[in-house]
Amino acid sequence: MVSGPGPEALxxxxxxxxxxxxxxxxxxxxxxxxxxxxxxxxxLFTDGFTTPVLALSAExxxxxxxxxxxxxxxxxxxxxxxxxxxxxxxxxxxxxxxxAWGITLAVPHQVRVARAFGVRRVFLANELVDPAALRWISAxxxxxxxxxxxxxxxxxxxxxxxxxxxxxxxxxxxxxxxxAAGEGARTGVRTEAECGAVADAVAGARGLRLVGxxxxxxxxxxxxxxxxxxxxxxxxxxxxEFDKAGRFAGLDEIVVSAGGSAWFDAxxxxxxxxxxxxxxxxxxxxxxxxxxHDDGHYxxxxxxxxxxxxxxxxxxxxLWAQVVSxxxxxxxxxxxxxxxxxxxxxxxxxxxxxxxxAERPAEGITVxxxxxxxxxxxxxxxxxxxxxxxxxxxxxxxxxxxxxxxxIPVAEADGTVTDYIRTFF
Amino acid sequence: MVSGPGPEALxxxxxxxxxxxxxxxxxxxxxxxxxxxxxxxxxLFTDGFTTPVLALSAExxxxxxxxxxxxxxxxxxxxxxxxxxxxxxxxxxxxxxxxAWGITLAVPHQVRVARAFGVRRVFLANELVDPAALRWISAxxxxxxxxxxxxxxxxxxxxxxxxxxxxxxxxxxxxxxxxAAGEGARTGVRTEAECGAVADAVAGARGLRLVGxxxxxxxxxxxxxxxxxxxxxxxxxxxxEFDKAGRFAGLDEIVVSAGGSAWFDAxxxxxxxxxxxxxxxxxxxxxxxxxxHDDGHYxxxxxxxxxxxxxxxxxxxxLWAQVVSxxxxxxxxxxxxxxxxxxxxxxxxxxxxxxxxAERPAEGITVxxxxxxxxxxxxxxxxxxxxxxxxxxxxxxxxxxxxxxxxIPVAEADGTVTDYIRTFF
Numbered sequence: 059m060v061s062g063p064g065p066e067a068l069x070x071x072x073x074x075x076x077x078x079x080x081x082x083x084x085x086x087x088x089x090x091x092x093x094x095x096x097x098x099x100x101x102l103f104t105d106g107f108t109t110p111v112l113a114l115s116a117e118x119x120x121x122x123x124x125x126x127x128x129x130x131x132x133x134x135x136x137x138x139x140x141x142x143x144x145x146x147x148x149x150x151x152x153x154x155x156x157x158a159w160g161i162t163l164a165v166p167h168q169v170r171v172a173r174a175f176g177v178r179r180v181f182l183a184n185e186l187v188d189p190a191a192l193r194w195i196s197a198x199x200x201x202x203x204x205x206x207x208x209x210x211x212x213x214x215x216x217x218x219x220x221x222x223x224x225x226x227x228x229x230x231x232x233x234x235x236x237x238a239a240g241e242g243a244r245t246g247v248r249t250e251a252e253c254g255a256v257a258d259a260v261a262g263a264r265g266l267r268l269v270g271x272x273x274x275x276x277x278x279x280x281x282x283x284x285x286x287x288x289x290x291x292x293x294x295x296x297x298x299e300f301d302k303a304g305r306f307a308g309l310d311e312i313v314v315s316a317g318g319s320a321w322f323d324a325x326x327x328x329x330x331x332x333x334x335x336x337x338x339x340x341x342x343x344x345x346x347x348x349x350x351h352d353d354g355h356y357x358x359x360x361x362x363x364x365x366x367x368x369x370x371x372x373x374x375x376x377l378w379a380q381v382v383s384x385x386x387x388x389x390x391x392x393x394x395x396x397x398x399x400x401x402x403x404x405x406x407x408x409x410x411x412x413x414x415x416a417e418r419p420a421e422g423i424t425v426x427x428x429x430x431x432x433x434x435x436x437x438x439x440x441x442x443x444x445x446x447x448x449x450x451x452x453x454x455x456x457x458x459x460x461x462x463x464x465x466i467p468v469a470e471a472d473g474t475v476t477d478y479i480r481t482f483f
Numbered sequence: 484m485v486s487g488p489g490p491e492a493l494x495x496x497x498x499x500x501x502x503x504x505x506x507x508x509x510x511x512x513x514x515x516x517x518x519x520x521x522x523x524x525x526x527l528f529t530d531g532f533t534t535p536v537l538a539l540s541a542e543x544x545x546x547x548x549x550x551x552x553x554x555x556x557x558x559x560x561x562x563x564x565x566x567x568x569x570x571x572x573x574x575x576x577x578x579x580x581x582x583a584w585g586i587t588l589a590v591p592h593q594v595r596v597a598r599a600f601g602v603r604r605v606f607l608a609n610e611l612v613d614p615a616a617l618r619w620i621s622a623x624x625x626x627x628x629x630x631x632x633x634x635x636x637x638x639x640x641x642x643x644x645x646x647x648x649x650x651x652x653x654x655x656x657x658x659x660x661x662x663a664a665g666e667g668a669r670t671g672v673r674t675e676a677e678c679g680a681v682a683d684a685v686a687g688a689r690g691l692r693l694v695g696x697x698x699x700x701x702x703x704x705x706x707x708x709x710x711x712x713x714x715x716x717x718x719x720x721x722x723x724e725f726d727k728a729g730r731f732a733g734l735d736e737i738v739v740s741a742g743g744s745a746w747f748d749a750x751x752x753x754x755x756x757x758x759x760x761x762x763x764x765x766x767x768x769x770x771x772x773x774x775x776h777d778d779g780h781y782x783x784x785x786x787x788x789x790x791x792x793x794x795x796x797x798x799x800x801x802l803w804a805q806v807v808s809x810x811x812x813x814x815x816x817x818x819x820x821x822x823x824x825x826x827x828x829x830x831x832x833x834x835x836x837x838x839x840x841a842e843r844p845a846e847g848i849t850v851x852x853x854x855x856x857x858x859x860x861x862x863x864x865x866x867x868x869x870x871x872x873x874x875x876x877x878x879x880x881x882x883x884x885x886x887x888x889x890x891i892p893v894a895e896a897d898g899t900v901t902d903y904i905r906t907f908f
Binding site for chain 2: 077078079081082084085106107108109110142164165166167170171173174184185186187188190191193194197212213215216219238242244245246247248380382383384385386389391393396397401402429430431432434444445446457458461462464482483
């Protein structure tokens with residue numbers, strides 16, 4: 059599925075030398091290639107990894123990849139997982155190997171990373187009016203006939219800026235009209251009438267081609283199942299209306315896309331109800347957080363809580379940090395902070411304590427704050443915690459966990475590190 | 484001041500190839516070295532830089548470096564600016580060229596970065612009980628007699644763990660007893676009696692040498708000038724008491740260290756009152772945020788607000804993002820979010836708008852939220868804002884601004900980019 063520069067670029071990741079760019083690794087790894095280090099199958103707990111170190115569970119990662127592959131297939135959905143979550147080309151490749159149509163991204167720099175690693179199909183779930191970036195996209199389209207690129211439009215002015223930046227020669231840039239999730243929601247056209255005006259502008263732009271409609275139900279104000287379903291019906295109706303109006307004439311495929319990580323069950327239901335249109339419909343789901351899942355925000359919001367019979371995701375991240383200070387019976391401090399853990403949606407969750415090779419639940423231990431480089435722990439009388447102990451932390455929000463780590467060990471349940479995931483933020 | 488691997492490693496940064504690792508740069512820069520790109524003196528606004536892009540002001544950076552150099556000299560303070568703020572070896576070098584004694588750091592990985600770039604003196608303002616990291620530090624000390632390393636101790640158990648990890652052969656690791664900033668404060672020994680017990684443990688540890696006392700006044704509970712000054716007097720008194728007790732016998736130099744970016748005026752006052760001890764005193768100030776300063780947290784907290792006659796720091800960061808959506812007269816969205824801007828202490832501040840080469844104040848524009856990849860703007864009737872405009876944002880908190888960017892253009896006031904700062908987080 060990955061073509062062109064992909065396999066070579068991925069192979070080069072294994073040839074990178076371990077040095078000061080990568081933290082948490084054993085000092086003895088310095089000078090090895092990442093591939094050589096992986097081949098040593100070091101143990102995360104006994105072979106000199108230094109805290110803090112974020113690890114991904116090998117088994118849970120694979121589990122999550124399979125769960126969403128099956129979910130998309132079961133519901134007849136094409137899948138373009140949001141790559142902004144991990145920005146890890148190795149995970150993009152595994153997602154594509156697990157059936158993904160392509161990768162969703164948010165900004166042109168992310169497209170550049172994906173293209174450097176041979177990703178052929180990119181859905182940019184965002185407006186794009188930067189002339190320099192548009193010219194780069196256009197050059198990519200002209201240089202590689204296998205490159206498929208789709209992005210949002212949500213204003214007539216945006217369409218005009220895009221068209222002005224593009225030469226109009228070569229392949230046009232495919233766009234979908236973004237329908238806003240409601241009044242006060244994020245980007246997107248607010249009304250169907252305005253959607254028509256934007257589509258008219260696209261029709262008049264030499265450098266652009268209208269290929270469908272899209273939006274993000276995760277921003278529906280006061281979201282609940284009814285409101286989300288109602289908005290998805292609006293999105294589907296917009297596709298039907300555009301199709302009836304002949305706006306998709308001549309297309310091989312009409313794109314209808316939605317779906318973050320909180321409402322893909324509603325998206326599956328709504329997209330199952332898309333009637334026959336004048337061309338086959340690419341029903342594109344974009345959920346990204348599933349790859350690592352989490353122990354907070356997405357644990358609470360995952361649609362699998364509503365449809366447990368369809369599967370379950372497993373939190374794959376654990377941040378290991380060490381107790382460096384235990385000044386009182388009520389306080390302890392870890393050597394991990396804002397530089398290491400997501401803190402935008404929830405604080406980390408103390409899960410387990412390791413001492414002398416034994417692991418036990420982190421009873422009576424709560425993270426109450428993060429400094430830049432410290433976690434503040436409150437401890438009750440039942441907490442048996444000493445300076446030197448390792449504490450395993452669960453995290454909330456995959457996007458702001460991945461983005462704090464450049465190279466992430468992938469460890470099996472017994473601690474054996476089998477791979478290292480490189481991110482590019 | 485930078486010796487050994489420093490100049491060569493810094494030169495190699497200029498030889499790095501521009502590729503997908505670095506965002507915000509012109510697509511045409513791909514394949515150039517960073518040095519070649521800097522030599523082109525491109526303009527941030529007209530030469531194809533892509534949004535979002537964070538820029539440092541060349542003039543303000545230099546100004547800030549000079550201001551704190553003069554401040555430390557004026558007050559007889561040695562200066563070890565906290566390098567965790569930028570994690571940029573090029574800035575470490577400039578800080579050292581501007582008179583810094585060395586660099587303060589928070590975790591061993593940061594020491595590894597500093598050592599890779601030849602920093603000779605490191606103050607680790609943290610406890611360190613990780614055996615693998617301690618063995619690496621010890622090996623660094625044995626391999627380079629010019630390497631000076633000092634870290635905190637705050638518990639007898641911590642001292643025991645350190646000593647157990649170190650062989651006791653070779654040079655000992657220099658430590659300072661960390662006095663906590665108060666009850667409920669962060670790390671550090673809570674009472675003077677306990678400080679004595681920790682110092683006793685150090686005296687009995689073959690692998691360690693007690694060289695002074697330290698702490699962080701920024702964590703004084705309910706900090707105000709009186710409480711901070713009172714705590715600093717405790718710290719100085721502890722040094723005097725330890726000295727009288729003979730705990731510093733045989734030292735060439737006694738270390739007394741404090742000082743973040745909010746109270747260095749109080750530190751200067753307190754350290755001026757340190758009486759003569761049995762050896763010269765290295766009065767070590769550790770402020771780090773000054774290098775970029777900011778438009779929020781440190782603008783409010785800087786000691787120069789209290790002592791304006793001593794100078795003033797200037798906010799050196801500006802994040803440039805583009806308006807990609809303007810769905811209503813009250814809303815607009817930029818293509819920069821949590822991935823690009825600090826959000827832990829304040830949201831970004833809309834400062835200026837650029838359109839067609841003209842820059843004007845961002846009247847009537849407020850950032851109200853950040854998504855991962857978007858900024859939400861609220862606009863009043865006076866806001867003249869269109870899709871395609873660039874908005875210049877001020878940021879709050881240098882530490883969580885630097886850590887989102889791998890390569891940061893340094894631009895002069897007219898937009899000419901003269902250098903690129905590489906960070907290692």
